[in-house]
Amino acid sequence: MYRLKKFLFPLIVLTAFVLTGTTTQSWAATKAIILATTTSTQDSGLLDVLIPIFEKDSGFTVKTIAVGSGQAMAMGTKGEADVLLVHSPDAEKKFIAEGSGINRRLIMHNDFVIVGPPSDPAKIHGAKTSSEAIRKIAQANAIFLSRGDNSGTHAKEKGLWKAAGIAPEGQKWYQQTGLGMGQTLNVAAEKKGYTITDRATYLSLKKTLGLGILVEGDPLLLNIYHVIEVNPAKWPKVNVAGAKAFADFMVSRKVQDIIGKFGVDKFGGPLFFPDAGKKAESLGL
Amino acid sequence: MELFWEGIAKAMALIVALDREVLAITWLSLKVSGLATLISLVIGISSGTLLALTDFPGKRLIISIVNTGMGLPPVVVGLFVTIFLWRNGPLGFLEILYTPTAMIIAQAIIATPIVTGITVASIHSLPPNLKLQILALGATRWQMVLILIREARLPLLAGVMAGFGGVISEVGASIMVGGNIKGYSRVLTTATVMETSRGNFDVAIALSLILLLLCFAVNYVLTRIQHRKRPR
Amino acid sequence: MTTPLLEIKNLVLVRGEVQVLDIPALLLHENEVLSIIGPNGSGKSTLLLTLASLLQPTTGELRCRGEIISSRRSAETYRRRLAMVFQEPLLFDTTVFENVATGLKIRGISRNEIKGRVQRSLELFNIRHLADRSARKLSGGEAQRTSLARAFAINPEIVLLDEPFASLDPPTRLALTEDLERILKETGTAAVMATHDQLDALRLSDRMAVMKSGRIIQDGPPVEVMHRPADEFVASFVGMENVLNGKVVAQAGGLLTVTLADHLIEFPGMSAPGEQALFCIRPEHITITTSDPGGATSARNIFPATIRKIIPMGAYHKLYLECGFPLVAYLTSQSLGTLHLAEGTRVFASFKATSVHLIRSGA
Numbered sequence: 001m002y003r004l005k006k007f008l009f010p011l012i013v014l015t016a017f018v019l020t021g022t023t024t025q026s027w028a029a030t031k032a033i034i035l036a037t038t039t040s041t042q043d044s045g046l047l048d049v050l051i052p053i054f055e056k057d058s059g060f061t062v063k064t065i066a067v068g069s070g071q072a073m074a075m076g077t078k079g080e081a082d083v084l085l086v087h088s089p090d091a092e093k094k095f096i097a098e099g100s101g102i103n104r105r106l107i108m109h110n111d112f113v114i115v116g117p118p119s120d121p122a123k124i125h126g127a128k129t130s131s132e133a134i135r136k137i138a139q140a141n142a143i144f145l146s147r148g149d150n151s152g153t154h155a156k157e158k159g160l161w162k163a164a165g166i167a168p169e170g171q172k173w174y175q176q177t178g179l180g181m182g183q184t185l186n187v188a189a190e191k192k193g194y195t196i197t198d199r200a201t202y203l204s205l206k207k208t209l210g211l212g213i214l215v216e217g218d219p220l221l222l223n224i225y226h227v228i229e230v231n232p233a234k235w236p237k238v239n240v241a242g243a244k245a246f247a248d249f250m251v252s253r254k255v256q257d258i259i260g261k262f263g264v265d266k267f268g269g270p271l272f273f274p275d276a277g278k279k280a281e282s283l284g285l
Numbered sequence: 286m287e288l289f290w291e292g293i294a295k296a297m298a299l300i301v302a303l304d305r306e307v308l309a310i311t312w313l314s315l316k317v318s319g320l321a322t323l324i325s326l327v328i329g330i331s332s333g334t335l336l337a338l339t340d341f342p343g344k345r346l347i348i349s350i351v352n353t354g355m356g357l358p359p360v361v362v363g364l365f366v367t368i369f370l371w372r373n374g375p376l377g378f379l380e381i382l383y384t385p386t387a388m389i390i391a392q393a394i395i396a397t398p399i400v401t402g403i404t405v406a407s408i409h410s411l412p413p414n415l416k417l418q419i420l421a422l423g424a425t426r427w428q429m430v431l432i433l434i435r436e437a438r439l440p441l442l443a444g445v446m447a448g449f450g451g452v453i454s455e456v457g458a459s460i461m462v463g464g465n466i467k468g469y470s471r472v473l474t475t476a477t478v479m480e481t482s483r484g485n486f487d488v489a490i491a492l493s494l495i496l497l498l499l500c501f502a503v504n505y506v507l508t509r510i511q512h513r514k515r516p517r
Numbered sequence: 518m519t520t521p522l523l524e525i526k527n528l529v530l531v532r533g534e535v536q537v538l539d540i541p542a543l544l545l546h547e548n549e550v551l552s553i554i555g556p557n558g559s560g561k562s563t564l565l566l567t568l569a570s571l572l573q574p575t576t577g578e579l580r581c582r583g584e585i586i587s588s589r590r591s592a593e594t595y596r597r598r599l600a601m602v603f604q605e606p607l608l609f610d611t612t613v614f615e616n617v618a619t620g621l622k623i624r625g626i627s628r629n630e631i632k633g634r635v636q637r638s639l640e641l642f643n644i645r646h647l648a649d650r651s652a653r654k655l656s657g658g659e660a661q662r663t664s665l666a667r668a669f670a671i672n673p674e675i676v677l678l679d680e681p682f683a684s685l686d687p688p689t690r691l692a693l694t695e696d697l698e699r700i701l702k703e704t705g706t707a708a709v710m711a712t713h714d715q716l717d718a719l720r721l722s723d724r725m726a727v728m729k730s731g732r733i734i735q736d737g738p739p740v741e742v743m744h745r746p747a748d749e750f751v752a753s754f755v756g757m758e759n760v761l762n763g764k765v766v767a768q769a770g771g772l773l774t775v776t777l778a779d780h781l782i783e784f785p786g787m788s789a790p791g792e793q794a795l796f797c798i799r800p801e802h803i804t805i806t807t808s809d810p811g812g813a814t815s816a817r818n819i820f821p822a823t824i825r826k827i828i829p830m831g832a833y834h835k836l837y838l839e840c841g842f843p844l845v846a847y848l849t850s851q852s853l854g855t856l857h858l859a860e861g862t863r864v865f866a867s868f869k870a871t872s873v874h875l876i877r878s879g880a
Contacts, residue, residue: 034383043483048467063383065464080371080382182484205484237372414603421569421601422620423671425593432619436609516612516651 032061033242036072036081038152039180044200044271046262054249060242070150076100079235083243084228087152101228107250108259108272109224114215116194130218131164138166141173143193147184148176157196198223200271251276292490299491314472317385318453321392325400325448333404354398363458366391383464391458396448403444407437442511446504520583522547522707528577537563538731545707552718553711555728561711565677569601599675600668604683606660608652613663616652620671638670641700658689678710727751745874752797758845759798765790778841783817784873795876802872803846806865807856816867824862838866
């Protein structure tokens with residue numbers, strides 16, 4: 001029994017060293033790129049396909065940090081990310097204007113849809129514009145779920161209310177979850193309420209959700225993704241080569257093709273529409 | 286309720302199929318929290334014993350601080366560690382933000398006060414003359430400390446289990462300093478949160494069940510060790 | 518003169534504002550058993566801890582066989598030559614065998630040798646059959662035996678015992694005291710024992726030291742301390758029931774005549790007429806007769822007395838007598854019966870001059 005005790009302690013220490021070795025930084029050699037992006041982008045699964053290809057081609061390793069667009073840009077403002085992939089155009093323009101980012105390039109778009117319970121208490125089905133739809137929701141005091149987390153989706157939603165001339169904050173029927181898209185959809189389904197969602201997330205949950213698409217197609221509902229490199233002039237520690245490589249990768253022919261085909265076999269249609277090289281205005285915005 | 290059964294079914298499926306990603310996530314959870322607990326064990330038991338056995342002005346103040354640290358919210362630790370490890374932060378040059386190393390550091394910070402606090406209480410719970418009795422049998426200072434630690438092994442190991450339980454189940458710090466990066470810094474807790482936010486409740490439940498199983502297994506092993514050498 | 522095993526010189530220990538120990542000199546010789554008696558708080562435990570070098574004196578020195586114990590190093594080496602037993606058994610959460618082996622494991626002794634020595638020590642204290650029992654499952658007496666076996670397993674030169682039997686019930690205490698007495702004689706180990714119990718002290722020790730407030734008031738063979746206490750404190754502590762104060766009226770040939778409550782008492786001592794004299798008589802030395810023995814006895818002190826109270830004390834009876842001054846006598850129950858004594862009976866109390874001990878004279 002004493003012999004066992006003598007071995008136990010050095011065994012533990014040895015195990016600790018081995019574990020440390022295999023856990024930490026085999027990635028220390030190549031410099032990593034910090035990509036700040038949104039939860040909806042990651043949840044769609046597109047990045048799970050693209051990132052490995054990029055890493056193989058370029059030799060860079062990518063740390064994908066999926067937070068809301070708001071937080072992603074905040075990271076960029078503080079120089080804590082190298083490149084952003086976000087979908088919150090107004091905030092992005094401010095981001096560029098204040099000198100935090102350079103080379104804002106259009107990558108792809110998809111759209112948002114307004115979903116709600118099949119019973120449609122506010123009778124928004126068939127509305128021509130999103131403004132008309134949400135005005136009806138407000139007038140009917142129907143339950144509306146907002147993500148309330150400064151994400152791209154949330155920013156889009158706030159823009160819609162502004163365009164409709166309504167201020168929903170503080171009203172009883174307007175509820176902010178502070179959660180991700182998938183969870184917010186589930187909350188909306190539970191409460192039989194309306195919400196705005198990107199088509200991709202909706203499609204992936206459609207089977208179990210119990211909500212239907214009620215309004216779609218309004219140009220205001222377009223969801224546009226840009227890639228922005230963080231400004232190295234402001235933040236010298238930025239991985240300039242890596243950021244540029246990733247941005248170039250995203251607009252490349254090969255990747256744009258992949259984007260265009262992504263999701264077709266699973267959902268019957270693509271989740272994103274590649275737009276590199278076009279002007280945002282040309283999309284009907 | 287069906288969701289729950291679906292979750293169990295999914296968990297079985299994932300385990301039986303030895304799903305690559307789930308195995309990797311589980312192994313990483315064990316490695317990160319295991320190492321963090323090991324670090325907290327070394328620092329915690331040594332400083333706790335020192336604190337319990339020596340007398341100095343301000344001793345009670347330090348013990349209060351340690352006890353407060355036991356209730357430190359993990360998310361607060363995560364926030365502060367992130368601020369330190371940011372590129373432009375004081376330790377940014379280490380470039381360890383969004384790595385398992387950062388997670389180990391954050392979890393070690395969370396677990397150490399727990400282990401220290403419980404060590405102090407454990408040593409204090411021994412008869413006050415025991416230290417003298419051991420010395421009076423001819424033990425050196427070092428031998429005395431080791432014998433006292435062995436005498437307090439029941440509550441001490443409970444402290445280690447509390448430390449481990451605290452960190453394997455925490456998610457706030459792990460997300461902040463680890464970034465939940467697929468295949469790299471994703472652990473059971475952060476994956477559960479992500480799957481939940483995506484609405485994949487069955488996967489989330491499955492991961493939770495695996496986490497519970499892991500906790501149980503580790504605690505079982507530790508409990509066996511705790512009661513070793515204790516005659517009936 | 519051989520070097521004493523232990524020697525204390527000018528030892529003073531101050532804690533905060535209080536002087537806890539003040540001992541100019543104390544010796545312990547080979548094979549000697551020294552008992553320390555005194556009331557609670559007199560410093561017995563502190564003295565023992567200091568002898569074990571577990572407490573550092575403020576000033577003064579401790580020597581073992583002439584070598585001074587000062588640095589941490591020398592203290593650790595010194596401590597390997599002794600063992601200490603406390604009032605609580607302080608056993609470890611493991612088997613009796615492993616407990617007794619502790620001191621040997623600490624010294625790095627081989628597993629094989631440990632086995633033999635532990636068995637022998639268990640045998641010495643009659644707990645061989647308990648070897649595999651968990652320490653948590655022992656009775657008070659068994660636990661204390663284990664603690665003693667643990668101490669003796671290392672063959673110490675000195676054993677320090679801090680009221681080792683105080684928490685035990687009387688029969689267990691008796692059995693253990695007998696065993697300890699035997700073992701100390703057989704092994705020839707020197708010992709210092711702090712105790713409340715004067716009978717233990719009488720039985721086990723070669724020397725007795727009486728402590729009060731950190732000082733040693735008297736130090737000598739037990740019989741001397743008990744029959745010739747140095748002052749009234751020691752007297753009361755060692756069971757001297759009769760401590761009386763009288764005035765010297767005459768002194769001749771080493772014999773004093775003292776007056777007290779209109780009686781004259783004679784006993785040996787040096788003083789001068791007119792001085793106060795503090796003296797004492799052990800209750801065992803008082804003889805009761807139902808009639809005046811007159812000149813038919815060698816006792817020079819005979820007084821008529823009335824029995825105020827009789828208290829049974831087990832093997833004997835305690836009689837409270839009033840003869841102008843109070844006296845306490847011990848009598849066997851047989852004598853009580855034979856003489857038909859009862860409360861209120863008038864008797865004669867007598868004692869020899871040599872039974873009286875002058876504590877001090879003067880103011």
